[in-house]
Amino acid sequence: MTPMLGNTLEESLKIKNLNLRRKKIQYLMLIFLFVFVDGGWHYPLIGIFIPLFFILMLLIAFYKGRVSCGWFCPRGSLFEIIIKKISLNHERPKIFKDIRYRRLFFLIFSCLFLFFYLATTFDQISLIKTGRFFVYYYVTVTTLGIILGILFGERTFCLICLEGTILSWLSEGKVVMEVKENCIKCGNCQKVCSLSLCIGDLVGKVERTVRNKDCLKCYQCLDSCPMHALRFK
Secondary structure (H helix, E strand, O other): OOHHHHHHHHHHHHHHHHHHHHHHHHHHHHHHHHHHHHHHHHOHHHHHHHHHHHHHHHHHHHHHOOHHHHHOOHHHHHHHHHHHHHOOOOOOOHHHOOHHHHHHHHHHHHHHHHHHHHHHOOOOOOHHHHHHHHHHHHHHHHHHHHHHHHHHOOOHHHHOOHHHHHHHHHOOOOOEEEEOOOOOOOOHHHHHOOOOOOHHHHOOOOOOEEEOOOOOOOOHHHHHOOOOOEEEO
């Protein structure tokens, strides 16, 4: 076995192990989601953990980008494990890809979030009322995500997710992918990417690296590359 072939096989095995580890975590997050929603519906105080969990995701984003969306998000786990199997996979409308519309979605969702928070929890000191609001909010946006996922692909909602948008802003330059010269631009990376990011089209002319703040670092593109031309730096 040549050294190059040995390195390729070693990298492939490492990627498959990472994908397996990620899938196990996602199943745990899916179980957590169902337990959380059921428990929060009966015991609203549980909803307080939602903003605390988001703060944790923010801290991760400062160092690792949106990896928390790809690995630890309960809602994202639901989309990938269940919704992906029943999605109609219609072509995504351009409004989900255009940065201008995504900013508009962020503004609308932010205003709605603040309006309903102030309207439903006038007494912000009450943890139970605040917890109930976050439970209702989480169930509502998850339902919207399910509908969009069934129509346009499992993680369509992640492109306009309020929390995900904030995390993507913090992820600028945090996830760096190197694309080797043997990339043949076959498009496999885009086909398996739940956000339809095409690595080959994003490669700079001088520096063969990709810095995409929406990357969830799920390793699906690396696993699908027939030339083993991709790797995270």
